[in-house]
Amino acid sequence: MFWTVTLSLMKGMLTTFQLFALTLxxxxxxxxxxxxxxxxRFTPLRGVVKVFVWIIRGTPLMLQLLVVYYGPGLLFDWDxxxxxxxxxxAFVINYACYFSEIFRGGIQSISRGQxxxxxxxxxxxxxxxxxxxxxxxxxxxxPPMSNEIITLVKDTSLARIIAVYEIIWNGQKFIKSDxxxxxxxxxxxxxxxxxxxxxxxxxxxxxxxxxxxV
Amino acid sequence: MKKLxxxxxxxxxxxxxxxxxxxxxxxxxxxxxxxxxxxxxxxDKNDTATExxxxxxxxxxxxxxxxxxxxxxxxxxxxxxxxxxxxxIGFDADMASKFAESLGVEAQFIEIDWDNKIMELESGSIDCxxxxxxxxxxxxxxxxxxxxxxxxAQVVVVNADVADQYTTVESLADLNFxxxxxxxxxxxxxxxxxxxxxxxxxxxxxxxxxxxxxxACIIDLLMAGAMIGEGTSYPDMTYTVKLTTEEYGVGFxxxxxxxxxxxxxxxxxxxxxxxxTIATTYGVxxxxxxx
Numbered sequence: 001m002f003w004t005v006t007l008s009l010m011k012g013m014l015t016t017f018q019l020f021a022l023t024l025x026x027x028x029x030x031x032x033x034x035x036x037x038x039x040x041r042f043t044p045l046r047g048v049v050k051v052f053v054w055i056i057r058g059t060p061l062m063l064q065l066l067v068v069y070y071g072p073g074l075l076f077d078w079d080x081x082x083x084x085x086x087x088x089x090a091f092v093i094n095y096a097c098y099f100s101e102i103f104r105g106g107i108q109s110i111s112r113g114q115x116x117x118x119x120x121x122x123x124x125x126x127x128x129x130x131x132x133x134x135x136x137x138x139x140x141x142x143p144p145m146s147n148e149i150i151t152l153v154k155d156t157s158l159a160r161i162i163a164v165y166e167i168i169w170n171g172q173k174f175i176k177s178d179x180x181x182x183x184x185x186x187x188x189x190x191x192x193x194x195x196x197x198x199x200x201x202x203x204x205x206x207x208x209x210x211x212x213x214v
Numbered sequence: 215m216k217k218l219x220x221x222x223x224x225x226x227x228x229x230x231x232x233x234x235x236x237x238x239x240x241x242x243x244x245x246x247x248x249x250x251x252x253x254x255x256x257x258d259k260n261d262t263a264t265e266x267x268x269x270x271x272x273x274x275x276x277x278x279x280x281x282x283x284x285x286x287x288x289x290x291x292x293x294x295x296x297x298x299x300x301x302x303i304g305f306d307a308d309m310a311s312k313f314a315e316s317l318g319v320e321a322q323f324i325e326i327d328w329d330n331k332i333m334e335l336e337s338g339s340i341d342c343x344x345x346x347x348x349x350x351x352x353x354x355x356x357x358x359x360x361x362x363x364x365x366x367a368q369v370v371v372v373n374a375d376v377a378d379q380y381t382t383v384e385s386l387a388d389l390n391f392x393x394x395x396x397x398x399x400x401x402x403x404x405x406x407x408x409x410x411x412x413x414x415x416x417x418x419x420x421x422x423x424x425x426x427x428x429x430a431c432i433i434d435l436l437m438a439g440a441m442i443g444e445g446t447s448y449p450d451m452t453y454t455v456k457l458t459t460e461e462y463g464v465g466f467x468x469x470x471x472x473x474x475x476x477x478x479x480x481x482x483x484x485x486x487x488x489x490x491t492i493a494t495t496y497g498v499x500x501x502x503x504x505x
Binding site: 066069070071072073074077079080083160161162163165172173175176177178179180181182 | 288289290291295296324325326327330333334336337338339415417421424440441442445446447448
């Protein structure tokens with residue numbers, strides 16, 4: 001029984017991991033775009049982005065999942081996205097918004113003087129961003145990002161709401177099929193291991209970024 | 215201040231738009247084919263309205279066109295469960311496959327979150343709910359249901375060592391119950407004026423009892439048969455009082471013509487004895503309802 005459960009949970013873990021990795025892959029670039037939008041000097045764009053971020057951060061991710069998956073069919077009779085893709089879309093949008101605020105904080109924490117110095121040296125705005133600001137921003141946002149990323153690992157469990165068979169679903173199903181409850185709690189081991197590895201990786205990354213102390 | 219007002223207005227508008235959309239779908243699906251596309255809608259809207267009217271007109275045609283009948287289920291022995299090779303079997307699963315065969319399509323089983331079954335149906339991600347579903351008011355109001363095909367009961371589950379104290383409905387008054395939210399068990403608890411906590415699934419209700427946070431729970435008789443006693447996580451539990459008897463049916467989208475089709479399928483297979491043969495395979499022949 002133990003092996004059956006472990007195998008089943010590992011299968012769920014694969015889905016969890018795919019969701020985690022793909023969310024990061026798409027949410028980080030999108031988050032950067034959103035953060036530029038929220039710092040734009042063009043007021044209407046800034047307004048739209050801020051309202052969007054407010055809506056996404058202000059509503060539960062669970063509702064967003066239901067809207068993304070069932071919404072098209074319920075409201076417009078459109079064909080639905082495959083379940084996994086719907087979850088991915090909802091997660092990417094949600095996390096991009098959270099990331100964008102972290103990025104914005106990081107970017108705006110770089111002192112004005114550095115931009116002016118860059119301009120004096122005749123650098124363009126994008127040169128200043130990529131050659132001067134970016135590395136310092138990365139260093140500063142690692143701790144808040146590690147927080148969000150670890151939360152993401154656990155948020156993937158929401159995917160079961162629209163019947164994406166991630167690890168909690170695979171643990172829970174044994175309650176119904178075999179009348180045993182320990183597999184559900186056993187899933188915690190998998191989350192702990194996953195987050196343990198992430199914590200170590202973030203520790204290493206912080207050490208690596210330990211150059212130019214400000 | 216102005217900005218705040220504008221934002222609030224925008225929000226209200228957004229919400230009312232969503233509400234309209236929701237209402238529209240409900241109307242369309244209940245209208246069962248009467249042409250609804252109002253003259254003042256834009257071209258785009260007209261298109262979707264006509265399309266959906268078509269699909270509401272014949273769910274059967276739509277399913278034949280796509281070649282699959284998507285059946286929403288949960289793991290629920292002996293109605294829907296997996297065999298050694300991972301194929302879905304059970305009384306409901308076998309009947310669903312036979313029904314799909316009679317339509318000339320293939321049955322495809324999808325495990326769903328039971329709480330979202332109505333949304334799954336309405337959004338079109340599944341075509342029917344066929345999973346030992348009790349025909350209660352919630353189900354009848356939100357789906358096109360088939361005739362009842364199976365009987366079931368709601369039973370009170372308690373720890374075995376106190377079972378002999380709770381053998382009558384009167385003796386249950388002081389207990390704290392756990393029931394599945396929106397289930398027939400919850401209805402039974404309300405009817406008998408019992409104190410209860412609503413939890414997400416019947417399995418959670420059992421967990422409540424075994425952890426001691428509730429004294430007893432009310433679940434399906436069929437479920438109780440599979441989940442408590444020897445060889446399960448709940449060897450020390452047993453069931454005592456039968457509160458209500460109830461009937462199982464199959465649910466389709468509102469206005470669907472498949473419910474009628476299934477009724478005649480039930481009749482044919484009941485008369486030919488096929489239904490009984492399948493029921494006997496899974497030990498539910500005693501509960502069958504005459505068609």
